[in-house]
Amino acid sequence: MTTRKTLLLFVVGLLALLSFSSFVTAQDLPFAGVELDVLTFTGPQIAEPLQRRAPDFEALTGAKINVVTVPFSDLYQTILTDQATGTLSYEAFVFAPQWMVDYVVPGYLEDLTPYVEADADLQWEDVGQFFREFSASFGGSIYTIPLDGDFHMVYYRTDVLEQIGMEPPTTWDEYLAVAAAANGMDMNGDGEGDFGSCIAKKRGEQGYWWITSIAAPFIQTQGTSQGAFFDAETFNPLVNNAGFIRALEIYKETNQYGSPDELAMGVGDTRGMWTSGRCALTLDWGDIGSLAVAEGSQVNGLTGAVISPGSTMVLDRATGELVECSAETCPNAIDGVNHAPFAAFGGWSGGVSSQIDQLAKDAAYAYFSYMAQPAQANVDVTIGATGFNPYRISQFEDNTAWLAGGFSEESAAVYLGAIEASLNSPNMVLDLRIPQNQRYQGVVLDEVLSRFLADELTAAEAAAEIEARWNEISDELGREDQLAAYLNTLGTQGGN
Amino acid sequence: MELENQLAIPGQPTKKKRTSGIPTSWLDNSARYVLIAPAVLIVLVMAIFPLLVSLYLSFSRFKFVRGGFEITFIGFANYNKLFFGSEQRHLLGKFAPLTPLDMLVMALAIGGMVYLMYRYVRSDRFRIFGFIMRIVAMIFAGALLLMLLASLTLAGWILWVLCIAILFYALFLYTKTAYYHPLGVIVGAGIIIWLSARLQSVLILPNAIGLPGTLSVTLMFVLGGVALQYFLGLGLGLLLTQNLPGKRFFRVVFLLPMMITPVGIGFLFKMMTDTLKGPFSPVWIAAGLGDFAMLGQGDTARLAVIIGDTWQWTPFVFIILLAALEGVSKETIEAALVDGANRFQMFRYLILPEIIPVSTTVILIRLIESFKLIDMPNILTGGGPGTATETLTLQAYVGWRSGDLGGSAALAYILLIVATFCAIVFVNFIRRRLLDWVK
Numbered sequence: 001m002t003t004r005k006t007l008l009l010f011v012v013g014l015l016a017l018l019s020f021s022s023f024v025t026a027q028d029l030p031f032a033g034v035e036l037d038v039l040t041f042t043g044p045q046i047a048e049p050l051q052r053r054a055p056d057f058e059a060l061t062g063a064k065i066n067v068v069t070v071p072f073s074d075l076y077q078t079i080l081t082d083q084a085t086g087t088l089s090y091e092a093f094v095f096a097p098q099w100m101v102d103y104v105v106p107g108y109l110e111d112l113t114p115y116v117e118a119d120a121d122l123q124w125e126d127v128g129q130f131f132r133e134f135s136a137s138f139g140g141s142i143y144t145i146p147l148d149g150d151f152h153m154v155y156y157r158t159d160v161l162e163q164i165g166m167e168p169p170t171t172w173d174e175y176l177a178v179a180a181a182a183n184g185m186d187m188n189g190d191g192e193g194d195f196g197s198c199i200a201k202k203r204g205e206q207g208y209w210w211i212t213s214i215a216a217p218f219i220q221t222q223g224t225s226q227g228a229f230f231d232a233e234t235f236n237p238l239v240n241n242a243g244f245i246r247a248l249e250i251y252k253e254t255n256q257y258g259s260p261d262e263l264a265m266g267v268g269d270t271r272g273m274w275t276s277g278r279c280a281l282t283l284d285w286g287d288i289g290s291l292a293v294a295e296g297s298q299v300n301g302l303t304g305a306v307i308s309p310g311s312t313m314v315l316d317r318a319t320g321e322l323v324e325c326s327a328e329t330c331p332n333a334i335d336g337v338n339h340a341p342f343a344a345f346g347g348w349s350g351g352v353s354s355q356i357d358q359l360a361k362d363a364a365y366a367y368f369s370y371m372a373q374p375a376q377a378n379v380d381v382t383i384g385a386t387g388f389n390p391y392r393i394s395q396f397e398d399n400t401a402w403l404a405g406g407f408s409e410e411s412a413a414v415y416l417g418a419i420e421a422s423l424n425s426p427n428m429v430l431d432l433r434i435p436q437n438q439r440y441q442g443v444v445l446d447e448v449l450s451r452f453l454a455d456e457l458t459a460a461e462a463a464a465e466i467e468a469r470w471n472e473i474s475d476e477l478g479r480e481d482q483l484a485a486y487l488n489t490l491g492t493q494g495g496n
Numbered sequence: 497m498e499l500e501n502q503l504a505i506p507g508q509p510t511k512k513k514r515t516s517g518i519p520t521s522w523l524d525n526s527a528r529y530v531l532i533a534p535a536v537l538i539v540l541v542m543a544i545f546p547l548l549v550s551l552y553l554s555f556s557r558f559k560f561v562r563g564g565f566e567i568t569f570i571g572f573a574n575y576n577k578l579f580f581g582s583e584q585r586h587l588l589g590k591f592a593p594l595t596p597l598d599m600l601v602m603a604l605a606i607g608g609m610v611y612l613m614y615r616y617v618r619s620d621r622f623r624i625f626g627f628i629m630r631i632v633a634m635i636f637a638g639a640l641l642l643m644l645l646a647s648l649t650l651a652g653w654i655l656w657v658l659c660i661a662i663l664f665y666a667l668f669l670y671t672k673t674a675y676y677h678p679l680g681v682i683v684g685a686g687i688i689i690w691l692s693a694r695l696q697s698v699l700i701l702p703n704a705i706g707l708p709g710t711l712s713v714t715l716m717f718v719l720g721g722v723a724l725q726y727f728l729g730l731g732l733g734l735l736l737t738q739n740l741p742g743k744r745f746f747r748v749v750f751l752l753p754m755m756i757t758p759v760g761i762g763f764l765f766k767m768m769t770d771t772l773k774g775p776f777s778p779v780w781i782a783a784g785l786g787d788f789a790m791l792g793q794g795d796t797a798r799l800a801v802i803i804g805d806t807w808q809w810t811p812f813v814f815i816i817l818l819a820a821l822e823g824v825s826k827e828t829i830e831a832a833l834v835d836g837a838n839r840f841q842m843f844r845y846l847i848l849p850e851i852i853p854v855s856t857t858v859i860l861i862r863l864i865e866s867f868k869l870i871d872m873p874n875i876l877t878g879g880g881p882g883t884a885t886e887t888l889t890l891q892a893y894v895g896w897r898s899g900d901l902g903g904s905a906a907l908a909y910i911l912l913i914v915a916t917f918c919a920i921v922f923v924n925f926i927r928r929r930l931l932d933w934v935k
Contacts, residue, residue, distance in 0.1 A: 077897055084560050102899070107562045204878025204894070259772060261789030263881045264797075438898030447586065447883060454794065454881035456590075456707055469582050476557065 029062030031363040036065050038350075038367070039079065040094035041072040045387025046148070046348050049380045050094065050371065057370050063363040076102075076438060083108035083353065091356050092364035097135045097144055097346040098431045101485055104138045105435060110354040113142045115365045122369045126392050128423045134224060134430045135346045139488040144349035145368040147377070149391030151308070151343045151428070152213040153418050155288045158304045160187055160280045168306045169281070170337050172214055172250045175309050179257035179281050188277030188298055196257030198270040198279035203450040205266035208441055209344045210283055211449060214250050216340035216429040217310040218243030218322065221330050225490045228340065228429045231317065232490070235474060235483040240467040242322045243315035248452060248459040255453065263453055275299060283308070285344065286389030289415040293406040294384045301408060305418035307425070310339035332427040341422035342429040347391055382407075389419070396420050433489040434482050436473070444469045554905035574906035583903075586883060586891065587910075589647030589709030598645045605641050609634045636917055644715070647706035707794075707882070711914065714887045717802060718866040718918070724806045726859055729813030734843075737821045747818070754811040762875025765804040766791075769876075794884030797877050801885050804872045809865075813858050820854035821847065856927040863922060867915040888914075 040047050047069050054065035068090065070078050079093050080102060103109045116124055122145075124132065131146040154175065156168050160182050169175040175197070183196030201207045212228065219238050220228035230237055238244065255262060259273065267284065274282050275291055277298040282288065292303035313322040314329055323329055330338040350368035352361055370376060378395050380386045382405030390396065396419070402412040422428065432441060445466060452462035474482045554575070557568045578587045594602075613630060616622060708716070732750055736743055753761070767773075769790040771780040780786055790796045824847055832842050870889040873879055879886030879894070888911045895904035 073897060077899075080560060080899070084565055102560065105562070106560045106564075202878050203880030203882075204874065207878075207880075259789075260787050261771060261792050264766075264789065264791035264877055436899045439895075439900055442898050443894055443900070447879075450880045451882035454792075454884065456882045472577075472582050477559070 029060075031359065031366065032062035034063040034360055034363045036063060036091045036360060036364055036367065037068050037089060038065055038092045038094065038364075039068050039070065039075070039082075039090040040348070041075045042069045043387070045385060046094060049376075049383075049386040049388065053371060053376060057367055060370070061363065061366060063367065065367060079103065079108075083355065086355070088353065088355055090353065091360050092350060092352050092367070094147065094348050094350050097146075097349045098433050098437060100138055100143055100351070101433045101435055101437070101489065103351065104143055105485070107354060109143045110352040110361055110365075111141045111143065112145065112352065112365060115362075115369075116142050116145075119369055121373050123374060123392075123394075126374065126394050127372075128391050128393060130224070130343065130423060130428050131347065131391050134428075134489070135343065136349060138433070144351045145365075145372050146347050146349045146391050147368070147371055148347040148349070148381075148388045149419070149423070150285050150345045150347040150389060151341050151419075151422050152210070152283055152285060153288075153305050153308055153341070153422060155274065155282050155284060155292075156304045156306065157182075157187060157277075157280050157299065157302055159302050160185065161304075168304060169309045170306070170335070171311055172217070172247075172309045175281060176250065176253055176257075179254060182280035183257040185280070187280060194278045194280070195259055195273070196280050197254045198258055198265075198273050198282045199251075199254055199262065200265045200267040200270040200284075201255075201263050201450075201453060202266045202269075203263075203446055207263075207453075208446040208449050209342075211247060211251055211445070212344065212429065212431075213283060213308050213342040215244050215247035216342050217308075217338050218247060218313065219315050220340045220427060220429055221314050221332065221338050223332060223426050224428050224430055227486065227490050228342075229432045230483075230486055232483075232487060235479055235486065237467045237470040238315075238317070239470065240463045241315055241317075241320040243313075245459045245463050246313075246322065248449075248462055251449075252453060252459070263450075274303075277302075286419060287384070287387065289389075289411075289419075290382070290384035290405065293408075293411065300406075301411060303411065303415075305415050307339055307418055307421040308341045310334075310337040312337055314338050332425070338427070339425055340427050340429050341425050342431070344431055346431050346433075347389070348387070390416070391423075396423075430489060434485045436477060439473050440470055444473070550905045550908060553902055554909050556902050558899075558901035560899075570902070574902050575910075577903070578906060578910065585709065586886075587709045587711055587888075587907075588643055589712050590707040591643075591646035592706035594646060601645060602638075602642060606634075606638060609637065633917070633921060637921070640715070643709075644712055647708045647712050648716075708884075710883060710886045710888050710891045711910075713798065713883070713885065714867060714869070714889075714911075714914075716798060717805065717869050717887060718863060720802045721805045721809070721866050721869075722859060722862045724802065725810045725813045725862060726855070728806065728810045729817050729858075730855075732810070732814045733817040733821050736818055750814055751811045753808050754815075756808070758808065758871035759875055761804055761808050762872050765800060765807075765872070766876050769800045791877050792881055794881060797881060797885050801869075801872050801876060804876065805866070805869060808872075809862060813862065816854060816858045817851060820851040824850045852930050852933075856922075856930055860919060860922055860927065864915060864919055867911060867918070 038050060040050065047067055050065075050067045054067065058064050075095060076099050079090075079095060079099070081087070082089055083103065084106065100109070116122060127136075127146060128149065131149060132142075136142050136144050136146055154169060156178070161168060161178065163185070164178070164181045166178050166181060167174075169178050179196030181196070184193040186192060187194040199210055201210075216228045219241075220226050226232070228238065259265065259278075267287075270279070270282060271284065271288060271291055273279050274284075274288055275294070275297040288303065289305060291297065292299050293301075310333075312325050314325055315321075316323045316329070325333050325336050325338055330336075332338065350364075350371070352364040352368070354361075356364075371380075374392060374394055377388070377392060378398075378401055381388045381390045381392075381395055382401045384405075395401075396416050399407075399409070399412045399416070402416070403409065407415065434440070448457070448462050448466050448469070451457050452459065457465065553567070555569060555571060557570050557573075559566045559568070577583050613634065616630065617627070736747055736750075740746075756764075768776060771777055771785060771787075771789055774780075777786075780788070790800050828846055829842060832846055837845070868889050869887050870893060873885040873887055873890055874893075877885045879890050888907060892904040892907035892911065895901075895907065
């Protein structure tokens with residue numbers, strides 16, 4: 001009996017000592033007692049690394065991180081209503097930089113420029129220039145810390161292309177030619193014909209993202225700050241012209257080489273088709289690269305990647321017609337082909353609420369900085385489950401982390417080469433970031449494109465309707481205000 | 497005391513007994529307000545206030561600005577855009593030019609409504625308020641019919657006509673002039689003539705056909721879904737009132753779909769309709785439909801949504817009708833059996849009258865619920881291909897999600913008005929008549 005009592009006493013004493021010591025150490029930590037609610041979407045990707053690294057961050061700084069998730073389609077609205085109503089349930093957010101403008105203009109996001117300037121560990125210069133100057137910034141100030149690099153690329157089956165004796169596509173016309181040649185071949189040995197091209201065209205999901213990737217090389221030629229969505233002077237949509245109409249035709253033609261139910265497919269479906277070896281070509285974000293080497297993939301070692309295809313014909317904005325590429329019309333062309341890789345979505349980034357107390361702001365910034373520092377980020381981007389794609393220069397220079405993540409030397413080189421080519425392109429296309437851009441893209445573009453793909457409209461009718469309805473939204477929200485915001489995102493006009 | 501006060505003659509002072517300085521009558525009088533006030537406040541705050549705010553929102557433009565939000569009153573601009581502006585095609589559909597036969601159908605419908613009105617005016621049920629409401633209903637029904645005539649695709653119409661035929665059959669089964677009600681014959685003949693003419697014009701001019709907007713799509717889902725759910729539910733209910741083995745087991749099994757979340761059912765049907773990887777893909781391929789995608793074509797995608805919705809909600813109709821069917825008196829049925837009634841006669845003259853009150857209630861509930869359908873099309877097709885499966889609720893949700901609060905409030909009000917109109921017409925025109933007949 002007494003031994004039990006002694007033992008109990010001992011355990012209690014030990015616990016008391018432990019809690020005291022942790023209290024003492026916690027007192028020494030910079031953010032002891034700070035608790036942050038960080039909002040993002042249900043994932044599991046993106047939320048996974050944020051949750052996994054939270055205990056390490058707490059041990060380092062004392063700040064407790066709770067990662068709260070909502071479905072992707074509700075994220076934009078949840079952040080907006082939380083901040084607008086002053087509920088302030090969340091201190092920080094991980095979201096699409098595309099929505100930044102809707103949060104920056106009403107003043108919900110903290111200007112992070114002084115934090116970044118004072119933070120040597122972040123190694124800001126190591127972050128790709130595009131992400132630093134465009135994705136993370138608005139009107140010359142930094143509002144988000146990039147955690148992910150997002151742009152569209154084309155993936156191809158190395159074995160299939162070898163079999164049909166064709167090179168990876170550099171233009172959209174070549175893409176169609178490869179898709180047509182490969183369509184119907186058995187690519188995974190199950191005795192059934194497979195598909196030349198797989199693109200997720202479901203309405204309400206990713207169906208409307210791809211058209212910008214196809215149209216941009218026809219429309220944007222003079223570098224990122226030229227913009228691919230609107231005319232920088234009149235704010236007229238760059239839609240009702242020969243370039244966009246040609247892109248619509250190309251987009252629709254890919255239907256012929258895809259699965260019959262492609263109009264009802266999201267990226268979850270097309271990625272599954274890719275890894276089960278049913279497609280010769282696909283257009284996707286960086287995720288395919290790490291999924292192809294993941295367990296259960298039938299295309300490990302057979303997946304190649306190239307920069308999003310370009311065009312040899314480009315739009316003359318004065319006449320609305322297509323002209324041949326020349327040194328003047330396409331200053332950024334490679335071998336006569338104008339590429340305009342589309343930074344669709346822009347990569348998940350962290351932003352801090354401006355309406356919380358200073359200590360919480362510091363802690364939230366420190367957390368994003370910790371996540372983005374090379375020691376953490378360069379490992380996370382190699383893991384498929386994180387959903388993070390490379391965005392730092394050092395992530396391309398050293399392939400050890402990639403090899404550890406399951407890539408072969410060759411596949412890592414091809415994958416990183418395609419990303420690097422996109423990232424280094426001075427003609428990268430920034431996603432639309434004007435106020436209420438969801439209405440332009442998620443509502444109008446999505447609906448009209450879906451009707452066009454379902455044969456309810458001709459290409460010319462679709463282009464005219466998008467133009468008319470985009471103009472209507474601009475007039476409703478104020479054309480001058482929208483233009484000013486557009487120029488701000490392109491970085492051509494400082495200050496806000 | 498209270499009684500005394502109420503009986504007091506006006507103009508004459510009432511005697512008041514005072515207890516501790518406060519008149520008891522005052523206490524008595526205020527007590528009811530005090531007791532009712534919380535309930536009234538809750539109703540006002542929870543129901544009427546949001547309704548009024550969203551009504552105001554539908555006439556305004558909402559914008560987030562520094563330090564809060566800004567609501568600008570813009571009059572009917574949101575409604576104008578939906579009915580006459582850039583969203584007209586989306587809401588009401590693409591209109592094909594009306595053929596002479598369309599006009600004939602329209603004339604027949606208007607004629608029928610005028611005839612009913614004439615009978616109403618001549619009857620002793622005539623009231624001014626009822627008359628005005630009937631005029632409003634006529635205009636509303638006429639506008640809806642015009643929209644449907646001009647915008648439905650052929651397959652949409654075939655589905656539509658099938659449902660109407662089922663409903664008419666069901667209606668006239670209830671009445672005594674079962675097989676030749678003049679109105680039924682006129683409407684039926686009109687529909688058949690119109691449909692055959694439509695078929696010919698489609699074969700000659702494929703572009704002469706319209707495309708449904710979200711309002712027509714919603715109505716199609718409501719009518720098609722509710723009709724199917726009712727008849728399947730009734731069939732299952734009748735089956736389980738027989739003395740079959742495993743009755744209890746099937747009663748539970750038939751109820752299961754109702755317990756599953758609609759999102760889950762959306763994914764279930766997404767998998768089932770997949771002709772390439774789904775569980776039925778061998779059947780599809782064997783039937784030569786391997787290259788066909790059910791969700792890739794407007795009409796078949798709509799069918800998929802109706803099947804999914806029916807699968808989920810038939811159990812609801814089934815369980816309520818089963819309770820009603822089990823309440824039918826056994827003695828009466830046995831007596832009828834002894835008198836030599838056949839099964840149809842027993843159903844028609846004994847069971848049906850007993851279950852009509854419950855049937856009309858369950859149809860009304862499903863009718864109102866179906867107008868709010870969103871989960872199935874959102875998961876299954878995202879409203880696509882095109883706008884083929886987009887319901888009004890989905891359209892309003894997409895608008896709200898992207899920050900267009902005024903536009904989506906206007907849509908929500910349109911839905912409220914249409915659903916209320918259909919429910920009122922159902923209650924006044926169909927339910928009341930059936931209940932009268934049962935009495």
